Amino acid sequence: MIEKRKYNAFDLIRLAFKVSSFWSTVLLIQRVIGALMPALSVLVAAYFIDTALAVVSDGLPTNALFLPMLGLGAIIAYQWGMRDVQKYIDSKLLITTRNKYQLQIIEKRARLAYRHIEDQDTYNLIKRVADPSESQIIKQYNETLDLFSTIVNVVSIMAILLANVWWVALVILAISTPLFFLGVKAGKASYQADRDVSKIKRKATYLADVCSGREAVDERSLFGYSQKMMEMFWERFESARVYQQKVDKKNFIQMKIGGIGTALFSTFAMIVLLFPLAAGLITIGLFMSLINACANLTSVLSWQLSHQLNQLAKNREYLKDLDQFCALDEIPDALVPRKKTIPIFESLEFKNVSFTYPDTIKPILSNVSFVITGDKHYAFVGENGAGKTTIIKLLTGQYANYDGEILINGKNLKAYSFTELKSFFSIAYQDFAKYALSVEENLMIGDLYQSNSDSLQSVLKDLNLDTVVDNLTQGLKTSLGKIKAEGVDLSGGQWQRLALARTLINPAPIKILDEPTAALDPLSESQLYHQFEKLIHGRTSIFISHRLGSIKLADEIFVFKDGKLIELGTHEDLMAKATYYAQMYSSQLNWYQGEEDESA
Numbered sequence: 229m230i231e232k233r234k235y236n237a238f239d240l241i242r243l244a245f246k247v248s249s250f251w252s253t254v255l256l257i258q259r260v261i262g263a264l265m266p267a268l269s270v271l272v273a274a275y276f277i278d279t280a281l282a283v284v285s286d287g288l289p290t291n292a293l294f295l296p297m298l299g300l301g302a303i304i305a306y307q308w309g310m311r312d313v314q315k316y317i318d319s320k321l322l323i324t325t326r327n328k329y330q331l332q333i334i335e336k337r338a339r340l341a342y343r344h345i346e347d348q349d350t351y352n353l354i355k356r357v358a359d360p361s362e363s364q365i366i367k368q369y370n371e372t373l374d375l376f377s378t379i380v381n382v383v384s385i386m387a388i389l390l391a392n393v394w395w396v397a398l399v400i401l402a403i404s405t406p407l408f409f410l411g412v413k414a415g416k417a418s419y420q421a422d423r424d425v426s427k428i429k430r431k432a433t434y435l436a437d438v439c440s441g442r443e444a445v446d447e448r449s450l451f452g453y454s455q456k457m458m459e460m461f462w463e464r465f466e467s468a469r470v471y472q473q474k475v476d477k478k479n480f481i482q483m484k485i486g487g488i489g490t491a492l493f494s495t496f497a498m499i500v501l502l503f504p505l506a507a508g509l510i511t512i513g514l515f516m517s518l519i520n521a522c523a524n525l526t527s528v529l530s531w532q533l534s535h536q537l538n539q540l541a542k543n544r545e546y547l548k549d550l551d552q553f554c555a556l557d558e559i560p561d562a563l564v565p566r567k568k569t570i571p572i573f574e575s576l577e578f579k580n581v582s583f584t585y586p587d588t589i590k591p592i593l594s595n596v597s598f599v600i601t602g603d604k605h606y607a608f609v610g611e612n613g614a615g616k617t618t619i620i621k622l623l624t625g626q627y628a629n630y631d632g633e634i635l636i637n638g639k640n641l642k643a644y645s646f647t648e649l650k651s652f653f654s655i656a657y658q659d660f661a662k663y664a665l666s667v668e669e670n671l672m673i674g675d676l677y678q679s680n681s682d683s684l685q686s687v688l689k690d691l692n693l694d695t696v697v698d699n700l701t702q703g704l705k706t707s708l709g710k711i712k713a714e715g716v717d718l719s720g721g722q723w724q725r726l727a728l729a730r731t732l733i734n735p736a737p738i739k740i741l742d743e744p745t746a747a748l749d750p751l752s753e754s755q756l757y758h759q760f761e762k763l764i765h766g767r768t769s770i771f772i773s774h775r776l777g778s779i780k781l782a783d784e785i786f787v788f789k790d791g792k793l794i795e796l797g798t799h800e801d802l803m804a805k806a807t808y809y810a811q812m813y814s815s816q817l818n819w820y821q822g823e824e825d826e827s828a
Contacts, residue, residue: 230332232554235547240540244369248324255317256373262310263377265303266524267384270517272299277513321366333361339558342626343586350556357546357553368543375536378528385521392510392518436461559625559646565676566650566736573652573737573768574637576600576623581632583618592618594791595632600768602737605761607771607779609809610788616772617658617742625649654734658743660727664709667697667726671704674730687732690763691725728756732763739769776813785809 244252276296282288337358344350360367390398439457501522505515576599583593593615600606608616621627622634625646634641636652654674663670671684684704688694700706700716707715718726731739741760757771757778771779779785780799787795787802787809795802795809802809 230329230336230554233551235551237540237544237547239547240368240372240543243329243365244321247328247365248321251317251320251324252369255314255321255369258310258314258317259373259377260380261306263380264384265307266381266521267388269300269303270385270388270514270521272296272303273520274511274513274517276300277516278511279513281512318366318370321369322363325365326362329365330361333358335563336553336556336558339560339562341557341559342621344556347586353549353552357549360546364546368546371536371539371543375533375540378533378536382525382528382533385525388521389518392504392514561645561647564647566647568677569651570735570737571648571651572637573602575602575635576738577633577635577638578619579633579635581622581630581634583622583627583630585618585627586629592791593622593630596788596791596793597632598786598793598796600770602768603766604783605769605771605781607773607782607785608788609773609776609779609785609812611774611812614774614788615791616774616788620655620740620742620770620772623649624653624655650736652736653738653740654731654736655740655742656727656731660724662709662723664707664711664715666702666705666707667700668704670708670726671729671733674733675735683733687729690732691729691759693722693725693729696722725756728760732760737768739764739767740772741769742772743774776809776816787812 241252276293276299279288279292279296283290283293337354340354344354439461501510501515501518504510505512510518578596578598581593581596582591584591592613596615596619608619610616622630623641625641625644628642636644641649663673665673668684671687685694688697696718697703697706701714708718709715710717728741731741741757758781761769761781771782773779783798784796785799785802786793789808795805795807797805803813
C-alpha cells in the first residue's frame with residue numbers, strides 16, 4: 229500500500245480495497261442502493277399519494293394501498309437500518325486499516341533515513357501523513373462514496389425532472405456546475421491552511437503538554453510558570469484559529485453565494501411545476517413528491533455537494549503528501565535485527581573525514597583522522613558541539629553524506645549493510661529511552677536473542693540493580709512507568725543504570741557511552757564509569773564526555789575542538805603537554821578534588 233509512485237484520485241477508492249476488498253465492496257453496494265433511494269422515494273411517494281386520492285375520490289378499493297404502503301415502509305426501514313449497518317462496516321474497515329495501512333506507515337517511518345527525522349519540514353510532512361493514518365483511508369473512501377451517492381441522487385432526481393419538465397433539470401444543472409469548481413478550489417485552500425496551521429498547532433500542543441503533562445510537574449510546581457505557559461499556548465492556539473477561520477469564512481461565503489442562487493431557482497422551479505400539474509402532464513402525487521425532491525435538491529446543491537467537493541480536494545492534497553512521504557529515502561534493512569553471529573572487531577579508522585549537517589553551512593567535522601584497535605578503552609572529549617556525538621552518528625550509518633573514508637576492519641563503512649553495522653555497536657545515549665515496559669523487556673531490548681534470565685540477573689547485580697529489582701512486587705516482570713495502574717517508576721539514577729545494563733547485555737564488540745550520565749554529579753559519574761570500565765574489561769569501549777574526571781583511565785584520549793582532532797594520548801601524556809586538554813582538566817579540577825582525596 230505504501231509505494232513510491234504517483235497517487236491519484238482513483239487511490240481514494242483503491243486504497244480502501246487494498247485494506248479490505250470484501251468490506252469495501254459491501255459498503256459500495258450499500259451506498260449505491262442508498263443513493264437511489266431518494267429517487268425511488270419520489271416515485272413510491274407519488275404512487276402512494278395518487279393511490280390514496282383514488283381510494284378517496286374514485287372509490288378504488290382500500291387494499292390498493294397495500295403495495296405503495298409496503299414500498300414506503302421498506303424504504304423507511306432501509307434508511308433507518310443502514311445507519312447501523314454502515315457503522316458496523318466502518319468498524320470492520322477501521323480494524324483492518326490499523327492492521328495494514330497504519331502498520332505500513334509506522335514501518336515506513338521506522339525505515340526513514342535519520343536526516344528526515346531531524347529536518348523540521350520533513351517532520352511536519354510525516355506528522356500530516358502519519359497522524360490521521362488510522363482513520364484516513366476509511367474517511368476518504370466514505371467521503372468519496374458520499375460524493376458519488378450525491379451525484380447519483382442528483383442525477384436520478386434530474387432524470388425524473390427531465391422526463392416531466394426537461395428545461396427545469398437543465399437550468400438547475402447549469403447553475404450547480406460552478407459550485408463544483410468552487411468546491412475543489414475551497415478544498416485545496418483548506419488543506420493548505422491545514423498545512424500552515426499544523427506547525428502552529430504542534431507548538432501549541434507541546435505547550436499544552438508542558439502545562440498539564442506529568443513529565444514537567446515538578447518544575448511546573450516549583451517555578452509556577454503555568455500561567456505564562458498558558459498565555460503562550462493561547463497565543464499560538466488563537467493564531468491558528470484565526471487563520472483557519474479566515475480561510476473557512478472565505479470558502480463559506482463563496483459557496484453560499486452559489487447556494488443562494490440554486491435555492492432561489494429551485495423555489496422558482498416548484499412554482500413552475502404548477503403549470504404541468506394544471507395541464508395534466510403530471511399527477512398530484514408526482515407534483516407533491518417533486519416539490520419535496522426539489523427542496524432536498526436545494527440543500528444538496530447549495531451545501532452538501534460543495535462540502536463534499538471540498539473534502540474531495542482535501543483528500544487529494546493528502547495523497548500528494550503521501551506521494552512525498554513515500555518518496556523519502558529510507559534504510560532498506562533498518563527493521564532487520566542484528567545478526568546472531570557477532571563480528572570480530574579488529575580496527576576502526578577515520579581518514580580525513582569531514583561532515584556538515586544538511587541545510588547548514590559550518591562543518592561539524594573537519595579532516596578528522598584517527599585509528600581505534602580492539603580490546604582498548606578510548607575516550608572522546610571536548611566541549612559541547614565539538615563533534616563527538618556526530619562521530620557516533622556516522623559510525624552507526626545515520627548519515628552517509630560525509631567526505632573522506634571510514635573503515636571497519638579495513639572495509640569501507642558504506643560497504644556494510646545497516647544490519648551488519650548494528651552488530652558492531654552497543655550504545656548508551658545521553659538521551660536514553662525510558663520504556664514503559666517490564667524490567668525484563670527493558671533489558672531484552674538490548675539483545676532480542678537473549679533468553680537466559682541468569683545472564684539478566686548477572687548484569688543487574690554488576691550494576692547494583694539486583695536489590696532494586698528484588699524489592700519490586702513482581703521482580704523482573706514488574707511494569708515500569710505510569711501507563712499501567714501497577715506500574716512503578718524508577719529514580720533517575722536507576723533508569724540510567726538500566727540503560728547501561730541494556731548496553732552490557734548486547735554482545736556487540738564495541739561499547740559506546742555517549743554521556744548517558746551527564747545528569748549525574750561529577751563524582752557519581754566517575755564512579756559509574758569506573759564500574760562500567762571494569763565490567764567491559766577486555767572489550768573495546770568508547771567513552772564520550774565533556775567532563776574529564778571520569779576518563780583518566782582510558783588507554784587513549786582523543787581531544788576535539790571545533791570539529792577537529794587537536795590532541796590524542798593518555799591522560800598523563802596530555803597533562804604533560806600542558807595544552808588544551810590540560811587547561812580543560814585544570815579548570816574542572818575542583819569538581820574531582822573530592823574523588824582524588826577519596827582515592828588517596
